[in-house]
Amino acid sequence: EDKVVQSPLSLVVHEGDTVTLNCSYEVTNFRSLLWYKQEKKAPTFLFMLTSSGIEKKSGRLSSILDKKELFSILNITATQTGDSAVYLCAVEGGTGANSKLTFGKGITLSVRP
């Protein structure tokens, strides 16, 4: 069974801190790994990663994938209170049209002023 484990479950930081969120996985026939941000409503797509070692970057957020060690990290630099949210990691596995998306339980990030 495919498995996605995120850590830590939650963390509290102060504005300006840098945080690293972790996602490890066990998936048959890995295809992609995705990060989402969920505030009090629907998830918002952040990144999709398919290749090891290539950093994806958007503003203060960046992410990288290690397909050998089966994990990804999401970094947020100079955190702001607006970064407070649940960050979800999902992994797509399988072949062809039968690929499945498995989500982790999420990491709750609280950024204090």
Next chain:
Amino acid sequence: DAGVIQSPRHEVTEMGQEVTLRCKPISGHDYLFWYRQTMMRGLELLIYFNNNVPIDDSGMPEDRFSAKMPNASFSTLKIQPSEPRDSAVYFCASSLRGGNRYNEQFFGPGTRLTVL
């Protein structure tokens, strides 16, 4: 663009009743997804469509759940009969094929379903 539109936003029903959730994807998107989110199980993919055709429904929990997409701008998720354990937030999402169907998914605001 109005984004993905879902209705109703909240639904409260009694056990045994039929529930129909509705979704309008972003115009031009050719993939549509239905998700369910609960505290216990997190976010789960139920089913997805490509060009109105169901591709993978292996996430649909039971035969009580069914989904249709009669045209490119409308989809329904139906639960009949509903049970209290179906209580959850149901999200619809859409994307435009660009190498990977999950790339740049846009989620609707969700329907919060409560089954008493």
